[in-house]
Amino acid sequence: MSAALRLADERGLDHVTVEEISEAADVSPRTFFNYFATKDDAIIGEQIADGPSVCDRLLATPVEVPLIPAILAALTPEIEQFQADRDLWLLRMRVIKDNPALLPILVSRGAVAEQESAVAIATRLGLPADDFFPLLAATLTGTAVRAAMMRWADTDGAGDLLELVREAFGVLAGGLQPEHLNPEKQKGNR
């Protein structure tokens, strides 16, 4: 994975062959494919295998807690994990940004987790499993997290990822009003 990321960052993903990656990693190309189904998978990584744990945490949160804070709380440990693997993720996001074909793949990985989250949200709210709202809530919050990560990567990890996610959730909770952005910055302005 590191070999793939490094080479893709240096030369661009399509100018790197699986043969080169495997050579850099000291394995045969065949072995590469024993671990990654596709070349792209070596860049994206196993992914936020958080599906289960996020859902578990979401279900464990008391029902009194409003939806958005509950989701945010359930997500927090994952976010912190991202920050812990800061360099890995910044490199990964840079490569993804330079190879737009990868972004959709990143999204689709989240889609599975979102599907599961949707079910958790439905049970939380006592809605039928096939209601539109839980799905919508899951995909929208997932998008918010992803946007925050992009933003984080765009600023080279200068800001605090968790804070960015909070901002994004704030906008979401506030009904997409610009005023709800950057609450802490606006505090300083008043």
Place this chain on the structure above:
Amino acid sequence: MSAALRLADERGLDHVTVEEISEAADVSPRTFFNYFATKDDAIIGEQIADGPSVCDRLLATPVEVPLIPAILAALTPEIEQFQADRDLWLLRMRVIKDNPALLPILVSRGAVAEQESAVAIATRLGLPADDFFPLLAATLTGTAVRAAMMRWADTDGAGDLLELVREAFGVLAGGLQPEHLNPEKQKGNR
């Protein structure tokens, strides 16, 4: 495109080769690739080449109109176009649902348009082009539209797509409160 959709629907995308598609369409495989960069492109289609027009309409809407209604209005003609090509899109969405690998591609097509919309939103609100909010608003609304389309396809196009999009935007505007869903249905309940 129809040949590709038909065959993919019948057998599953990975059990159809480009050679078969081109044969069904009475062209050579080489010609296929003159029109579609990838096999997947034949399924997804040229796509919502609405990028420009949606932005234009958004910029043309008076600034007094709140953001969400403005975006909804700018989107409406496209949505209606989807409904007009109902069968095409329902088939397409079914194939996409059966081949999850395609979903990311659909998303990425929208991503370009979203990027442009973000700029339009920024100018509309008088925010700097690199502000977080416009990007967030563009990706969130894009996600809402996509979720509505999925929902529409899931119900086999039974409901009204535009109405579903309105519901999704309502949830978005209402800060992700379940109460904001299905306003017209709730009317009947009161």
Place this chain on the structure above:
DNA sequence: GCGCGAAGTTGCAGTCCCTGCAAACTTTTA
């Protein structure tokens, strides 16, 4: 140390996606 089975690694053959190039073919224009 020695067989032995499980697990991991590799090579090979083959399919399919996709590309550049140049030759044919078709249509338009003069």
Place this chain on the structure above:
DNA sequence: TAAAAGTTTGCAGGGACTGCAACTTCGCGC
């Protein structure tokens, strides 16, 4: 009717990916 412009096609080839069978590696009881 001949040249120009636009399309379609075949061909050669690179690279992703898979199934299979052989080969190494490693731990373990003897």
